[in-house]
Amino acid sequence: MAVYTEVDDDELEAFLATYDIGELRSYKGIAEGVENSNFLLHTTAGTYLLTLYEKRVAPEDLPFFLGLMNHVASKGIACPVPIRDRKGEMLGTLAGRPAAIVSFLEGLSVRKPQPKHCAELGAGLARFHLAGADFPLRRANALTVSGWRPLFEASRARADEVSRGLAAELADELSALEASWPHDLPQGVIHADLFPDNVFFIGEHLSGVIDFYFACNDTLAYDLAICLNAWCFEHDGSFNITKARALTQAYNHVRPLDAAELAALPLLARGSAMRFLLTRLYDWLHHPPGALVKPKNPLEYLKRLRFHRSLSSPAAYGLD
Numbered sequence: 482m483a484v485y486t487e488v489d490d491d492e493l494e495a496f497l498a499t500y501d502i503g504e505l506r507s508y509k510g511i512a513e514g515v516e517n518s519n520f521l522l523h524t525t526a527g528t529y530l531l532t533l534y535e536k537r538v539a540p541e542d543l544p545f546f547l548g549l550m551n552h553v554a555s556k557g558i559a560c561p562v563p564i565r566d567r568k569g570e571m572l573g574t575l576a577g578r579p580a581a582i583v584s585f586l587e588g589l590s591v592r593k594p595q596p597k598h599c600a601e602l603g604a605g606l607a608r609f610h611l612a613g614a615d616f617p618l619r620r621a622n623a624l625t626v627s628g629w630r631p632l633f634e635a636s637r638a639r640a641d642e643v644s645r646g647l648a649a650e651l652a653d654e655l656s657a658l659e660a661s662w663p664h665d666l667p668q669g670v671i672h673a674d675l676f677p678d679n680v681f682f683i684g685e686h687l688s689g690v691i692d693f694y695f696a697c698n699d700t701l702a703y704d705l706a707i708c709l710n711a712w713c714f715e716h717d718g719s720f721n722i723t724k725a726r727a728l729t730q731a732y733n734h735v736r737p738l739d740a741a742e743l744a745a746l747p748l749l750a751r752g753s754a755m756r757f758l759l760t761r762l763y764d765w766l767h768h769p770p771g772a773l774v775k776p777k778n779p780l781e782y783l784k785r786l787r788f789h790r791s792l793s794s795p796a797a798y799g800l801d
């Protein structure tokens with residue numbers, strides 16, 4: 482369960498008194514999530530989400546994340562809106578942690594996305610990219626190609642405990658990605674973690690996007706490649722081209738991909754599979770016994786990586 486920092490009632494009341502969001506009626510910790518401590522707040526003015534930022538979020542990045550949510554929300558993207566305190570600040574301190582309150586989003590994430598959900602996602606992602614185009618702050622992606630080798634080296638010696646031959650396969654793959662990674666594709670603000678648990682739907686319609694805490698400036702089509710990996714594979718590891726077609730065509734309709742982006746898509750998808758494989762591998766090998774959050778299976782992403790490596794054209798994703 483993702484409540485790492487407990488908050489006592491008096492501290493919370495004092496914190497809320499610095500905001501103009503009514504009186505606290507009730508609150509509870511939220512079990513989902515991995516990185517931060519989240520609480521649902523019910524006040525006389527409505528429902529809000531309180532986040533205490535834990536160790537893996539660098540405090541200096543918070544103005545980027547909160548500013549981005551504020552910026553894209555002002556352009557019509559359905560996402561949490563940071564609530565300002567009476568002094569106009571979006572960020573405060575609670576229980577010794579940086580803390581923020583954001584608006585609560587209605588909707589539910591889907592466990593088994595269908596093509597309709599993928600189409601909604603594709604259009605929503607493209608709109609998010611367009612909305613972020615004039616966001617003035619910058620944040621480099623620590624988990625792009627240059628960050629993968631240190632991550633790999635931190636797990637390399639024990640990688641074969643997870644699967645025999647994994648260290649050698651990843652070493653080869655990493656060298657190939659480093660040698661061919663595209664650096665001149667259209668850039669912008671990307672979400673970088675748009676997994677099904679971070680997208681809410683009401684019925685088949687996208688009602689909101691959350692968890693902007695990996696957002697950064699990077700290759701726009703890489704965000705689409707992340708979604709291909711996270712949304713278009715079945716639980717048995719097979720690729721679902723119907724979902725991929727729905728995702729990529731809906732994206733392309735709102736923000737047309739240029740020829741270079743299209744051609745690079747299999748490579749970007751390989752890279753994206755590598756990125757999630759490496760963070761999962763690290764967490765798998767390094768999580769303390771009895772940790773609150775169960776690490777995710779890195780090998781799911783090895784299968785995806787191999788699939789993308791076998792492709793030679795973006796037609797496999799439903800794009801010609």
Ligand SMILES: Nc1ncnc2c1ncn2[C@@H]1O[C@H](COP(=O)(O)OP(=O)(O)O)[C@@H](O)[C@H]1O
Nearest residue numbers: 511513514515516517530561584585586691692
């Ligand atoms: N603005 C919001 N509105 C409604 N629910 C939210 C909101 N933000 C977070 N949640 C809930 O909290 C959970 C954890 O949030 P998330 O940002 O994914 O945490 P973490 O960064 O720790 O992984 C989500 O799965 C969702 O249930």
Ligand SMILES: N[C@@H](CCOP(=O)(O)O)C(=O)O
Nearest residue numbers: 514515516674676757761777
């Ligand atoms: N989406 C990542 C892990 C990050 O978890 P989140 O709860 O912050 O989305 C993965 O699946 O490896």
